[in-house]
Amino acid sequence: MNYRKLTPSMSLLLAFEASARHRSFTRAAEELSLTQSAVSRQVQTLEAMLGVALFQREGKRIVPTDAGRAYMTEVGAALTLIRNATLQALSSEALGKRLRVATLPTFGAKWLLPRLHRLYQAHPDLQIDLHSRIEEVDFSSQPLDAAIAVGDGRWPNVVAHRLYAEELVLIGSPTVLKAKEKRQRGGRARSRAGAQTIRPTVAMLEGLTLVRVSSFPDAWREWCAHFGLPHDALRLGPSFELTSHLIQAVVAGIGVGLVPHMLVEDELNDGRLCSPFEPVPSSRSYYFTYPERVQRHPALVAFREWLLHELVVPRPSV
Missing domain, CATH: 3.40.190.10 (Periplasmic binding protein-like II)
Known part of the structure; x- marks a missing residue:
């Protein structure tokens, strides 16, 4: 039994695993900080060492063979164990303080x-x-x-x-909500601390731009479902990657938004924002x-x- 043949070098295994995972010598080379030709040569060396074709070359594309897929399953699992063990060793040293x-x-x-x-x-x-x-x-x-x-x-x-x-609260600037508040409640806009428990209607939201956070696209749908409102009747506006940007946009009067209540307590308390409705639970x-x-x-x-x-x-x- 040739044990050298059964234990390829780590560089050969890394080149193979990255190539199989990406199905591309080029992307594997980028990940490993090597040239594409170097990765290709390492895979060829491994194939020659094993005496097995691990990839089918189709122009610039590579597709693992049946043997390549089976080998990838085992090698990938082994490399994951090694990486996790290394991370644990590093964490043991670093995580003291x-x-x-x-x-x-x-x-x-x-x-x-x-x-x-x-x-x-x-x-x-x-x-x-x-x-x-x-x-x-x-x-x-x-x-x-x-x-x-x-x-x-x-x-x-x-x-x-x-x-x-998470609890979602509808927020708007006092300027944007002033007219709506006066018509619907007969008074000035209030912060959450002074909000009454009232149910929103589609009419209350008509003409308002509803801004969103891109990471929670279903927020308005969930909020509408809580009150039994038709989500399709609302006009959705711009989306923001960061909740902080959405809050700033609402303070600036761009529209009204839904945000976790605990993230806007200061703005509601100091009057930069107001909310005519109580917070509602979200699915998150x-x-x-x-x-x-x-x-x-x-x-x-x-x-x-x-x-x-x-x-x-x-x-x-x-």
Whole structure:
């Protein structure tokens, strides 16, 4: 038995795995910081070593053969184990006092950062590196230890702690809503603190531009369904990638929007925004998530306990 033949070098396996995953020598070369010809030669060397064709070449396209697909299944799984083990080793060294946390940008700015000083007061040696992420975090490929995400809580291969259920509130500037408020309620626009429990109608929303956050395209549909309103009767306006940009657009009078209530409490309280309706529950919740491999690390434990305590027993900012 030639054990050398059974244990190809890591460079050959990486070239094969990336090529099979992308089905392209060019894209594999970009990922591995090699030339396309270098990746192609490494795959050819592996095929010669095994005595098996791993790809069918169709012009510039490559398609794994049956043997190539079977080999990719096993090699890909093995490389994932190696990568995860490496990440765990790195995390063991780095996570003693440092934690790399991804957070939704507006949540980070409006909720997390104003409270973070209390974590440092309790744990002065801790270092939290914050990274803004809108898209779903992949802990297997991104240098992150934990994330605050919004969704339904069903993420594979992660531990997820539900922080709180999202409540959506309709917001508008007092100028934009003034005429509507006077006609519908006979008074001035009020903040949520003074809002009455009234049900919206299509007439209340006619003529208003309904702005959206692109990451939650169903927000207006869900809000309308809660009140039994026909979603198709409403005029949807511009969409924004960041909730903070939507809030700024609404303050500027561009339209009315739906946002998580906890992200606009300051604007509602100081009168920059108002809302004629009570918040309604959405289908989403906020979660603190992390891979199982870091769940016992001191920095992760300290941050998790502090975060959950902040939500259960909120304290005023100092």
